Amino acid sequence: MSKYRRGSFQLMKSINRSIILNMIREQGPISRAEIAKQSSLTPPTVGNIVKELIASNFVIETTQGASQGGRKPTLLEINADNFYIIGIDVGRFKMNFVVTNLFGELKDQTSFEIKEHPDEAEILSTMKEGIYHLLSPAKNDPEKFIGIGVGMHGIVDVTHGISLFAPSFQLYNIPIKEVLEEEFKMIVKVENDARTMTLGESWFGNGNDADNMVGVNVGHGIGAGVMINGRLFHGEDSIAGEIGHVTIDLSGPKCSCGNYGCLQTLANGPAIGERAKKELKTGKKSKILELVDHDLEKIDGEIVYLAALEGDDFSIELLSQTGRYLGIGLVNLIHTLNPKRIIIGGGVSKAGDFLMTGLEETIQARGLTQKAKETSIVLAKLGENGSAIGACVLILEEFFVRQ
Ligand SMILES: [Zn+2]
Incomplete structure (x- = not known):
């Protein structure tokens, strides 16, 4: 081809x-x-x-x-619109596909569901399906495309473009780069989704004036992309930034990783839903009960957010509490890395305004110095497409070298 x-x-x-x-x-x-x-x-x-x-x-x-x-x-x-790039964000339940031009501007977009417990072949065929959809001449001129970037949750071998471990699917060693390059005959780059989000914010979002920054992706899991001196930091084995699994509460809930009280057991989307369920079972009053017809099993993070939007005090306090947990995680980051800025993205960041108060209070209370307390904390500019647009930057980086 x-x-x-x-x-x-x-x-x-x-x-x-x-x-x-x-x-x-x-x-x-x-x-x-x-x-x-x-x-x-x-x-x-x-x-x-x-x-x-x-x-x-x-x-x-x-x-x-x-x-x-x-x-x-x-x-x-x-000649920005003469070349297109495909960016893919592989989440837990869906893959988000975007097309951008050379300025990272969104030109097209689609998303495909991922079924429960997918195997490797299903993940790869969903990727191909989405890409073929966007490359179809009826949608976009196929000749414009120069590469595909993939933001994958979990641990990624960037050099070989392999998803070493995708915890949401419990899958190991998916050879994404090899399979997609063979299929589409164009360059393919694979990176962790929190890192692509950070890269996207660095190029086109709220991070382009900060060489030392951290992007925190809060969704079904919590991951961070650490940027030091303008470059993403991977650590020795690509584990750097797995802040979802730093311990916040020794006697907290059990995490999917086997430990107790990890940050993501307290502050990710499902954790917000679980805490709401637990407290409502004790008889607390909340608008949530109406929203789910008194069926507590229907409660998730999204419902809590919707209730908060309607002014429900219980939900607002719950999100504020989540912000305080997240704040403890961020204080740990500030004291370890001293970034100029921390950018919060991912699904949960939609509830950013409700999280921010608790988060900022915690950093004020716990920051080691005045400078630490003043660390800039902002919400991601690229919103829900952040990881996918950042995946496009993986390809842009090959063409545009920043001095
Ligand atoms: Zn954990």
């Missing part, structure tokens, strides 16, 4: 090309002279590289932009 742009990737093997391309992406419209000045490359070198970038359709000339009177200078800008 040579219809996809395999050659595009080869073109970017030159670091100077990638640096110039990124300069045009970040600063365009920009002149050749300005690029030469900032990159310390000679004007003829810049001229040659720009000629290649124009020939390959990555860059176009424009006369838009600053003019000091007289003839408008010819400037360069990214």
Whole structure:
């Protein structure tokens, strides 16, 4: 299948090309002279590289932009809509697929359900199904696509693109990169979903001014993407950032990992639902009871959030309590890594405003120094698509090298 742009990737093997391309992406419209000045490359070198970038359709000339009177200078800008990337976020119950252009702007989107207890073949065939759907000429021009990024929950071998362990499916060693590259003949990159969320926020969201930051993905599990000096940190065996399993309460609920009182047993989506059930069984009053027709089994995190939106005091306090638990997890992060910013994303972040008060109180109360207390905590800008858009950045990173 040579219809996809395999050659595009080869073109970017030159670091100077990638640096110039990124300069045009970040600063365009920009002149050749300005690029030469900032990159310390000679004007003829810049001229040659720009000629290649124009020939390959990555860059176009424009006369838009600053003019000091007289003839408008010819400037360069990214031909953003000429190239598309697919990003996939593999959650517990569904896969979210997005298509972005070179600016990370959303161009198309779909999602596919994942059935209960899927096996490896089912996971891979759902991925293929979603990708084929977006590549169908009726939806998008297949020739525009240059790569596929995958954000997978659990532990990922980034080098080989293998999902080493996906706890929600209890599956090991899924060879995602190998299978998708064979099928679609384009570059495929795989990374942990909290890390792709962090990458997305770093490029296009609330993290682009912070070289040291942590993105915390709060959904069915809790994971963190740790960015140090502008680069994602994986640790020795890709386990770095598994903050869902730091112990918050020695005598807390049992976690899926076998330990007790892990952060995610107290602050993830299911934990919010479980706590609500437990307390309502003791006879507490709440709007939740109406919302579920007094069937406590129907309660989940989402219901608690909906009740909070309707002003239910019980639910608001429960989410605030969740924020305090999350806050303890974040204080541990602050004292371990001292990030400039922590960005909260994932499904539970929808309830961000209800979580924030408890969370900030905890950091105020427990931060070691004034600076620690002042660590910026914000909600993710890219929202529910954060991990999928961040998965697209895995491919963008191959083309645009930030200096
Ligand atoms: Zn655990």
